[in-house]
Amino acid sequence: MQKSKLNRQFFDRLIDALMPVFAVLAAFAVGAVILLLQGVNPLEAYQAMIVGAFGSKNGLADTLVKATPLLLVGLGIAIAFRGGVINIGAEGQIIMGSLLTTWVGLQLGEQVPGVIVITIGLLAGTLMGGVWGAIPGYLKAQLGVNEILSTIMLNQIAIQIGYYLLRGPMMDPAEVAAGTNIPHSARLIKDIDMPRFTDIAQSLGFTQSAKDLNIQGFLGELYGVLVEPTRLHSGFLFAIVMAVLVYIFLWRTTVGYRIRAVGLNRHASRYAGMNVKRTMVLSMTLSGAFAGLAGAVEILGLHHRMFEPTAVSAGYGFSGIVAALFGKLHPLGIIPSSILFGGLLVGGDKMQRAMQVPQVLITAILGLVVLFVVSTDYLVRKRQSRRVDTSKGKDEKDEDVEGTAVPTTKPEVSA
Amino acid sequence: MAQENNLLPSGLPRIESLEMRGIVKKFPGVLANDHVNFDVKTGEIHALLGENGAGKSTLMKILYGLYQPEEGEILLNGRPITIHSPTDSINHGIGMIHQHFMLVDNVTVAENVALGLKSSRGLRLDLDVVSARIRELADKYGLQVDPQAVISKLAVGERQRVEIVKALYRGAALLVLDEPTAVLTPQEVDDIFVIFKQMAADGHALIFISHKLNEIFALTNRVSVLRDGKMIGTVNTADVTKADLANMMVGREVLLTRHRPPVTVGDARLEVVNISANNDDDKPVLKNVSFEVKSGEILGVAGVSGNGQRPLAEAIAGLQFVADGQILLEGQNVTNYTPAQMFTSGLSYIPEERMHDGCIKDFSVEENAILQDYVRRPYSNWIFLAFNQIAQHAQKLIESFNVKTPSRETPIKNLSGGNIQKLILARELAREPRVLIAAQPTRGVDIGATEYIHNQLLHQRAEGLATLLISEDLDEVKALSDRIMVLFGGEVMGIVRSDEVTVEQLGLMMAGERAEQVFAAA
Numbered sequence: 041m042q043k044s045k046l047n048r049q050f051f052d053r054l055i056d057a058l059m060p061v062f063a064v065l066a067a068f069a070v071g072a073v074i075l076l077l078q079g080v081n082p083l084e085a086y087q088a089m090i091v092g093a094f095g096s097k098n099g100l101a102d103t104l105v106k107a108t109p110l111l112l113v114g115l116g117i118a119i120a121f122r123g124g125v126i127n128i129g130a131e132g133q134i135i136m137g138s139l140l141t142t143w144v145g146l147q148l149g150e151q152v153p154g155v156i157v158i159t160i161g162l163l164a165g166t167l168m169g170g171v172w173g174a175i176p177g178y179l180k181a182q183l184g185v186n187e188i189l190s191t192i193m194l195n196q197i198a199i200q201i202g203y204y205l206l207r208g209p210m211m212d213p214a215e216v217a218a219g220t221n222i223p224h225s226a227r228l229i230k231d232i233d234m235p236r237f238t239d240i241a242q243s244l245g246f247t248q249s250a251k252d253l254n255i256q257g258f259l260g261e262l263y264g265v266l267v268e269p270t271r272l273h274s275g276f277l278f279a280i281v282m283a284v285l286v287y288i289f290l291w292r293t294t295v296g297y298r299i300r301a302v303g304l305n306r307h308a309s310r311y312a313g314m315n316v317k318r319t320m321v322l323s324m325t326l327s328g329a330f331a332g333l334a335g336a337v338e339i340l341g342l343h344h345r346m347f348e349p350t351a352v353s354a355g356y357g358f359s360g361i362v363a364a365l366f367g368k369l370h371p372l373g374i375i376p377s378s379i380l381f382g383g384l385l386v387g388g389d390k391m392q393r394a395m396q397v398p399q400v401l402i403t404a405i406l407g408l409v410v411l412f413v414v415s416t417d418y419l420v421r422k423r424q425s426r427r428v429d430t431s432k433g434k435d436e437k438d439e440d441v442e443g444t445a446v447p448t449t450k451p452e453v454s455a
Numbered sequence: 456m457a458q459e460n461n462l463l464p465s466g467l468p469r470i471e472s473l474e475m476r477g478i479v480k481k482f483p484g485v486l487a488n489d490h491v492n493f494d495v496k497t498g499e500i501h502a503l504l505g506e507n508g509a510g511k512s513t514l515m516k517i518l519y520g521l522y523q524p525e526e527g528e529i530l531l532n533g534r535p536i537t538i539h540s541p542t543d544s545i546n547h548g549i550g551m552i553h554q555h556f557m558l559v560d561n562v563t564v565a566e567n568v569a570l571g572l573k574s575s576r577g578l579r580l581d582l583d584v585v586s587a588r589i590r591e592l593a594d595k596y597g598l599q600v601d602p603q604a605v606i607s608k609l610a611v612g613e614r615q616r617v618e619i620v621k622a623l624y625r626g627a628a629l630l631v632l633d634e635p636t637a638v639l640t641p642q643e644v645d646d647i648f649v650i651f652k653q654m655a656a657d658g659h660a661l662i663f664i665s666h667k668l669n670e671i672f673a674l675t676n677r678v679s680v681l682r683d684g685k686m687i688g689t690v691n692t693a694d695v696t697k698a699d700l701a702n703m704m705v706g707r708e709v710l711l712t713r714h715r716p717p718v719t720v721g722d723a724r725l726e727v728v729n730i731s732a733n734n735d736d737d738k739p740v741l742k743n744v745s746f747e748v749k750s751g752e753i754l755g756v757a758g759v760s761g762n763g764q765r766p767l768a769e770a771i772a773g774l775q776f777v778a779d780g781q782i783l784l785e786g787q788n789v790t791n792y793t794p795a796q797m798f799t800s801g802l803s804y805i806p807e808e809r810m811h812d813g814c815i816k817d818f819s820v821e822e823n824a825i826l827q828d829y830v831r832r833p834y835s836n837w838i839f840l841a842f843n844q845i846a847q848h849a850q851k852l853i854e855s856f857n858v859k860t861p862s863r864e865t866p867i868k869n870l871s872g873g874n875i876q877k878l879i880l881a882r883e884l885a886r887e888p889r890v891l892i893a894a895q896p897t898r899g900v901d902i903g904a905t906e907y908i909h910n911q912l913l914h915q916r917a918e919g920l921a922t923l924l925i926s927e928d929l930d931e932v933k934a935l936s937d938r939i940m941v942l943f944g945g946e947v948m949g950i951v952r953s954d955e956v957t958v959e960q961l962g963l964m965m966a967g968e969r970a971e972q973v974f975a976a977a
Contacts, residue, residue, distance in 0.1 A: 049483065293838045294830045301826070304815045311774065311804070311812040312826040313795030 092390025169332015
């Protein structure tokens with residue numbers, strides 16, 4: 041009897057853990073119906089998607105390249121959620137971060153050694169994103185302005201600032217000279233490119249390609265990603281290190297403790313003598329800082345110049361929220377989750393090209409994934425709370441006070 | 456009038472008897488109801504008594520169709536019935552009054568009563584019909600309820616009458632009252648008891664859930680005691696004493712009286728001089744309040760809820776802005792210090808809303824143990840939390856205050872109310888405060904834990920702690936305090952020695968008479 045109970049508990053937990061996987065499968069199932077209605081064989085389509093995202097070294101590299109900003113943004117989102125505030129402004133923070141990083145790169149590029157410019161550039165992006173996050177944080181804490189509204193507004197402001205700078209002071213002199221006036225900056229000098237994986241591998245002495253070593257199949261592709269020239273850059277490793285640091289920050293430090301305490305119950309935090317308002321501003325600032333850092337990494341690792349703001353942020357500010365939720369708002373959980381969503385973005389593109397399905401259909405399927413993931417998250421929480429309720433089997437009637445194990449998206453206007 | 460045809464005043468048939476037989480309800484790891492037998496008859500008020508976690512709520516949730524039992528049957532007037540949902544339960548004439556009112560605040564009484572019911576006019580509202588029926592019911596039962604009144608304008612006692620009307624409107628012949636007095640003032644309790652007794656006399660059957668022994672003796676005919684999911688016994692209320700019931704409930708001898716030995720009081724630890732404060736709407740909540748608490752003394756604060764007790768506690772704790780006057784802690788002016796500064800100055804505060812303000816329910820026992828002191832040594836080391844020290848500290852609190860918890864890592868929300876309160880008390884006392892504010896320290900806490908908490912407060916008093924005890928439980932205030940201060944409308948009605956004042960005199964002061972008037976009359 042004891043054993044069967046244990047088994048059941050284990051089974052319950054297992055189902056909870058696999059719930060996101062079910063969600064993705066369910067979304068794909070609904071997506072399959074849509075594909076069928078379009079006259080496309082869903083199995084072929086999904087095959088194209090998976091092979092496109094994970095089947096080749098270039099596909100894999102693109103997946104990880106897209107996972108990088110998702111992961112960094114997702115970390116910031118997780119900090120905000122844990123701190124009881126909601127950051128919908130990562131798009132704007134990415135743009136502001138990438139603008140300042142580009143500007144630093146343009147100004148310092150020639151005069152200072154590359155490593156130092158990269159460092160300053162990353163710091164500049166982080167700082168600028170932090171400022172762009174601090175504004176709604178401060179407005180919420182001091183004036184009770186809903187941070188969801190203010191962050192969305194600030195996204196628009198950031199986009200317009202971006203266009204202004206790229207059409208004016210930051211426009212590529214070559215464009216001005218040619219009179220084409222395409223809004224982008226000059227390319228940053230190569231010295232300040234964040235090293236690609238292949239550069240690192242070369243400097244470590246791995247110079248042979250998979251073909252040279254005669255490594256076949258998927259392993260060969262995997263080796264290819266790490267060693268052969270692809271778009272994959274060191275920003276991905278950097279983001280993973282950041283995930284570990286955020287984990288340590290949230291669960292091992294006093295400030296992280298305070299952020300989580302305020303996020304779970306700001307009343308009790310205030311009663312315990314914590315400065316709730318300052319903590320909320322801090323959570324928002326850190327959240328913005330990570331989005332800004334994502335922008336900086338995109339510039340220095342991938343684009344090497346600033347161009348149309350919305351094309352740089354590329355929706356990562358929103359997909360990052362999904363990646364964070366899918367990763368259970370846990371810094372380490374966001375690593376696999378951002379790789380998965382990076383894969384969906386890349387695979388979606390590939391599927392579109394291979395099957396001639398319209399772009400919107402891909403967006404729809406991604407949207408379904410989001411919808412299912414978020415709703416199963418609710419389901420899991422409900423299951424968990426029911427288990428807690430029943431395992432104590434008591435008639436405690438303490439009211440549900442504030443938040444749940446994972447703070448829900450509960451907009452609260454008053455501070 | 457209704458008696459001759461066995462109809463209730465509401466015009467519905469009585470429930471002659473309701474019986475629950477051999478009810479078994481299992482939850483993972485817990486046998487919440489272990490072959491429980493329970494019955495209630497028409498015209499009877501039957502108390503269901505037990506500590507938190509004894510299985511009272513589970514049993515009632517089964518009756519109300521919220522849980523399905525694994526075994527057992529429910530018989531209505533001798534015939535077995537099945538209850539799969541609250542709708543079934545309502546159709547059988549069973550109504551429930553929840554401890555927390557289930558009313559929509561910004562609409563009228565009639566709209567609340569009609570909520571969820573079919574209109575007699577199809578898609579059009581029939582609120583006039585509903586209102587007429589409410590008036591009729593209110594009239595027959597002597598419940599003063601205005602169908603047009605908006606809920607948010609009503610006092611707590613009035614809202615409870617609305618809940619009762621709502622249940623009657625839905626045809627309740629049997630009413631389950633889940634701790635109906637938890638939020639009422641003493642006067643409102645008296646009023647509602649008159650109504651309950653009349654309802655029983657009219658032929659209703661009432662199940663009264665409570666752990667307040669006084670109320671059980673004042674109201675009920677029979678008492679059934681649950682402990683750890685088992686029915687310990689059903690007795691006639693008249694045949695037992697409070698001590699008997701307490702023993703049945705806890706399973707051991709419980710001291711209901713508190714021994715408060717004389718203690719030599721020392722210097723004033725907390726001095727409050729003429730403080731005034733306003734709330735967020737700029738209404739005065741404290742007016743010229745002055746008192747002092749000495750070392751080795753417990754000063755009780757009595758008053759009907761909402762007469763300035765909470766602002767007073769929060770003003771001292773730095774959570775409420777003090778507009779005028781001074782607060783001194785050991786002679787040092789601490790007026791309008793931040794909470795953090797107050798805590799370092801030697802104050803500990805047990806807030807009245809335990810789950811809301813006193814702990815973070817999703818944090819573990821360990822994490823809750825350092826809520827104020829997480830940045831201080833030895834619990835932190837530079838910017839990092841020192842987990843070994845935190846664990847040791849939490850273990851010490853758990854052991855010294857006998858907190859029942861599966862582990863230090865358990866989220867605190869999984870503990871019972873009494874154990875959470877013990878942990879909070881342990882945390883606050885471990886900070887070795889010079890002054891303690893204890894607001895409603897035993898509200899919603901079972902008898903065993905209450906006894907423990909009271910003894911700890913008395914023990915700390917003997918050690919020289921200055922305690923401000925805020926409580927709505929007059930028995931508690933009288934038993935523990937050396938002196939009692941009564942607040943009314945944010946003003947001090949008087950400060951009296953607790954052994955020189957009667958509960959009646961305190962009641963008069965709580966209603967707004969000054970101590971001089973009260974004692975002049977006596």
